[in-house]
Amino acid sequence: xxxxxxxxxxxxxxxxxxxxxxxxxxxxxxxxxxxxxxxxxxxxxxxxxxxxxxxxxxxxxxxxxxxxxxxxxxxxxxxxxxxxxxxxxxxxxxxxxxxxxxxxxxxxxxxxxxxxxxxxxxxxxxxxxxxxxxxxxxxxxxxxxxxxxxxxxxxxxxxxxxxxxxxxxxxxxxxxxxxxxxxxxxxxxxxxxxxxxxxxxxxxxxxxxxxxxxxxxxxxxxxxxxxxxxxxxxxxxxxxxxxxxxxxxxxxxxxxxxxxxxxxxxxxxxxxxxxxxxxxxxxxxxxxxxxxxxxxxxxxxxxxxxxxxxxxxxxxxxxxxxxxxxxxxxxxxxxxxxxxxxxxxxxxxxxxxxxxxxxxxxxxxxxxxxxxxxxxxxxxxxxxxxxxxxxxxxxxxxxxxxxxxxxxxxxxxxxxxxxxxxxxxxxxxxxxxxxxxxxxxxxxxxxxxxxxxxxxxxxxxxxxxxxxxxx
Numbered sequence: 001x002x003x004x005x006x007x008x009x010x011x012x013x014x015x016x017x018x019x020x021x022x023x024x025x026x027x028x029x030x031x032x033x034x035x036x037x038x039x040x041x042x043x044x045x046x047x048x049x050x051x052x053x054x055x056x057x058x059x060x061x062x063x064x065x066x067x068x069x070x071x072x073x074x075x076x077x078x079x080x081x082x083x084x085x086x087x088x089x090x091x092x093x094x095x096x097x098x099x100x101x102x103x104x105x106x107x108x109x110x111x112x113x114x115x116x117x118x119x120x121x122x123x124x125x126x127x128x129x130x131x132x133x134x135x136x137x138x139x140x141x142x143x144x145x146x147x148x149x150x151x152x153x154x155x156x157x158x159x160x161x162x163x164x165x166x167x168x169x170x171x172x173x174x175x176x177x178x179x180x181x182x183x184x185x186x187x188x189x190x191x192x193x194x195x196x197x198x199x200x201x202x203x204x205x206x207x208x209x210x211x212x213x214x215x216x217x218x219x220x221x222x223x224x225x226x227x228x229x230x231x232x233x234x235x236x237x238x239x240x241x242x243x244x245x246x247x248x249x250x251x252x253x254x255x256x257x258x259x260x261x262x263x264x265x266x267x268x269x270x271x272x273x274x275x276x277x278x279x280x281x282x283x284x285x286x287x288x289x290x291x292x293x294x295x296x297x298x299x300x301x302x303x304x305x306x307x308x309x310x311x312x313x314x315x316x317x318x319x320x321x322x323x324x325x326x327x328x329x330x331x332x333x334x335x336x337x338x339x340x341x342x343x344x345x346x347x348x349x350x351x352x353x354x355x356x357x358x359x360x361x362x363x364x365x366x367x368x369x370x371x372x373x374x375x376x377x378x379x380x381x382x383x384x385x386x387x388x389x390x391x392x393x394x395x396x397x398x399x400x401x402x403x404x405x406x407x408x409x410x411x412x413x414x415x416x417x418x419x420x421x422x423x424x425x426x427x428x429x430x431x432x433x434x435x436x437x438x439x440x441x442x443x444x445x446x447x448x449x450x451x452x453x454x455x456x457x458x459x460x461x462x463x464x465x466x467x468x469x470x471x
Contacts, residue, residue, distance in 0.1 A: 102151075370395055380395070
């Protein structure tokens with residue numbers, strides 16, 4: 001057995017030792033200072049019981065019951081006829097005590113005692129017998145002109161107390177040795193899992209997210225399970241953070257590319273204009289590059305703004321807002337030969353509770369995405385009532401550019417499908433991040449799914465009680 005004592009074992013041992021010493025100290029104090037007095041008090045109580053009982057009967061009945069008192073209470077009872085001669089009275093009492101096999105070296109009744117009996121009804125006397133190492137406790141009282149003597153022998157317990165205290169010293173020494181062994185054994189069951197948890201916490205602090213299997217059936221097991229959960233959550237958070245950092249690096253690279261390219265073009269075409277090489281298209285190219293850069297900056301600002309701005313929820317008609325957004329894309333849709341199919345079962349009753357300005361940005365991003373990543377000739381949009389006071393919105397289009405591996409990453413900030421940064425295929429990965437941030441801040445459920453090369457974005461709005469008069 002490993003006899004190394006750690007801090008907890010030391011504390012347990014010191015605590016057990018102090019408790020045992022305290023208990024022994026209390027026992028020593030009680031034995032030496034209170035035990036004798038308590039013993040005398042209990043003996044006086046037996047004699048007082050007989051005296052109280054005597055008041056309820058006459059002398060003859062009391063004499064008849066005296067035998068049962070003697071047997072039950074372990075006392076001696078004498079009934080002495082009063083005599084004017086104090087010496088004869090004392091001799092008579094001693095003779096009767098001798099018949100009861102009680103021999104006293106010191107026993108004497110004085111005139112003062114007899115006078116006290118008449119004045120106080122009873123007198124308690126304690127006669128110390130030196131050589132016998134005992135005392136004789138007596139209660140004297142008068143009953144129909146008869147002196148009643150009720151006595152009991154009290155053994156002196158000084159020697160017994162000394163033996164008990166000596167035994168307690170041996171007992172506490174033995175108990176301390178046993179307690180040390182028990183502390184070493186049982187504390188190990190507590191300390192071993194704690195040491196495992198200590199090592200685990202060090203691993204977690206070093207980003208080594210491990211788990212431990214501790215089965216103790218107590219709070220230590222619950223602590224271990226809590227640390228396991230914390231370790232797992234930290235692992236997930238760390239992986240997400242690393243992934244976001246990686247996406248951020250890609251974004252910075254993308255922004256650098258997106259900004260560098262138009263700046264280079266703007267510079268080149270500006271020099272061309274300065275040198276008189278403009279064929280009438282240079283200005284249009286410069287403006288196009290400025291618009292492209294400005295749009296990218298606007299998206300970044302929108303994402304930053306959404307993270308800070310408070311949500312201002314109002315009731316509005318989702319169908320009306322959708323039609324308003326679609327008007328912006330009429331020309332683009334005609335030029336791309338993409339048809340919008342709208343299925344709405346609520347029309348003027350499509351009232352939802354959300355931030356209208358935010359949701360307009362969501363619809364803009366989803367529709368522009370559906371146009372940009374469309375490998376078909378249609379975009380299907382549905383607005384329907386569903387159970388539990390919700391209104392669903394979904395937008396679906398054909399695409400071959402997304403697979404199951406990246407469908408779950410579309411919401412992540414800075415994630416882009418095409419790392420090549422081909423503007424015809426990919427953007428900066430900010431649009432859907434804006435959508436995700438807005439819906440999260442509005443506490444709106446949403447998801448993206450892919451089925452047979454059809455991507456669908458699904459949103460559940462909370463239905464409002466206001467009914468619009470126009471659609």
